[in-house]
Amino acid sequence: MDSFLLGITSAIWLGILTSISPCPLATNIAAISYIGKRLANPRLVFLSGLLYMLGRMLAYLILGIILVAGALSIPKLSYFLQENINKYLGPILIIAGIFLLELLPLNITGFGLSRRMQGHVEDYGIWGAFLLGIIFALSFCPISAALFFGSLIPLSIKYDSGFILPSLFGIGTSLPVILFAFLIGLSTRLVSKVFNRLTQVELWARRITGVIFVLVGLYYSLVYIFRISL
Numbered sequence: 073m074d075s076f077l078l079g080i081t082s083a084i085w086l087g088i089l090t091s092i093s094p095c096p097l098a099t100n101i102a103a104i105s106y107i108g109k110r111l112a113n114p115r116l117v118f119l120s121g122l123l124y125m126l127g128r129m130l131a132y133l134i135l136g137i138i139l140v141a142g143a144l145s146i147p148k149l150s151y152f153l154q155e156n157i158n159k160y161l162g163p164i165l166i167i168a169g170i171f172l173l174e175l176l177p178l179n180i181t182g183f184g185l186s187r188r189m190q191g192h193v194e195d196y197g198i199w200g201a202f203l204l205g206i207i208f209a210l211s212f213c214p215i216s217a218a219l220f221f222g223s224l225i226p227l228s229i230k231y232d233s234g235f236i237l238p239s240l241f242g243i244g245t246s247l248p249v250i251l252f253a254f255l256i257g258l259s260t261r262l263v264s265k266v267f268n269r270l271t272q273v274e275l276w277a278r279r280i281t282g283v284i285f286v287l288v289g290l291y292y293s294l295v296y297i298f299r300i301s302l
Contacts, residue, residue, distance in 0.1 A: 079227050083237040086219050087244020089281055092274040095213035100124075100249050120201035121253020127205020128249070129242030132220070135210070136238025140228045157230045162292030168222035169285030171215065172278050209245070215278070223285070 090096055144150040170176055212220065220241070228237045248270065255266060294300045 076231055076233075079231045079233070079237060080240060082227060083224060083240040084244040085281075086224050087241040088247060089244075089274070089277055090216045090219045090241075091245040091248045092270050093213065093215045093219075093278065094271070094274070096208070096216050096245070097248065097270065097274070099208045099211065101252055116198060118250075118253050120198050121250050123199065124201040124205040124253070125243075125246035125249050127202040127207075128209040128245055129205075129239060131206045131209035132238050132242040132245070133235070136225065136228055136241070137234045139225050140232075140234030140238075143229055144232060144234070153229055157226065158292055158296040161226050161230065162289045162294075162297060164222055164226050165285045165289030165292065167289075168218045169282040169289060171218040171222070172282030172285060209242075 091100065143153060224237060224241050228234055231237065251266070
């Protein structure tokens with residue numbers, strides 16, 4: 073139970089870290105801002121934030137279920153992963169930590185709203201936020217891809233949790249979105265202030281998480297690959 077609780081905490085933290093990373097954070101604010109400009113009622117802006125959150129959660133949940141269930145549904149592959157996941161988790165965490173520490177070059181680009189997509193959003197009205205949540209959740213940047221595919225999915229396979237951990241990851245990615253939807257409903261000035269603060273927090277949070285990933289990855293590698301007792 074304590075081990076799974078660690079997995080739950082990790083999933084939520086990975087989601088939050090993903091959401092405040094530069095590329096996802098920029099797309100989140102762009103999406104909510106775009107919708108907010110077309111909604112005069114602050115309550116509708118906040119509601120659009122909730123729908124955007126649900127869209128992101130649904131995308132991560134479905135993707136997580138497909139990947140985890142697909143890997144565990146094949147008997148030989150399932151047995152192999154359950155027996156050897158700790159061996160592979162070490163190198164995977166080390167690689168993910170290296171990406172988080174930006175020791176390897178990353179080309180981080182935003183995902184803008186094309187005219188065609190804008191038209192679809194306008195056609196669906198407030199439900200366009202739900203559509204944007206799904207689209208932006210699946211528009212992985214290098215860091216978000218490293219966190220989801222390199223960290224969350226191996227953890228989900230380790231704990232045989234294709235539903236709970238991806239759902240919590242989706243919730244984690246949505247918490248800052250709800251905050252920005254609330255702020256946009258109040259004042260756009262507050263958004264820029266919080267954005268600057270979150271950018272500073274994200275830098276140190278990502279570095280600390282990257283160091284932890286590397287250290288934990290080294291521990292798993294030494295214990296499960298090289299059979300060194302620590």
